[in-house]
Amino acid sequence: MPDFVIKHKKKKDYEQFTCRIEVDLLETIKRTVLDYNLPSINEFINECIKYSLKNMKIVEDEDEEN
Numbered sequence: 001m002p003d004f005v006i007k008h009k010k011k012k013d014y015e016q017f018t019c020r021i022e023v024d025l026l027e028t029i030k031r032t033v034l035d036y037n038l039p040s041i042n043e044f045i046n047e048c049i050k051y052s053l054k055n056m057k058i059v060e061d062e063d064e065e066n
Helices: 023-035 041-054
Strands: none
Touching: 023 041
């Protein structure tokens, strides 16, 4: 009989935070996690936020006169 192996994962520091997500967007998130066999919705959303923040550009409003 093969060994039952448990891998110890480094525990990450999380804080629970509640926010509202559009129904259609949440369905897309759930479908993506299921379709690609991702570990969890939480992990997927965290990675999306990290990517977005890392690649975000802030554009200042231009004057409407131009």
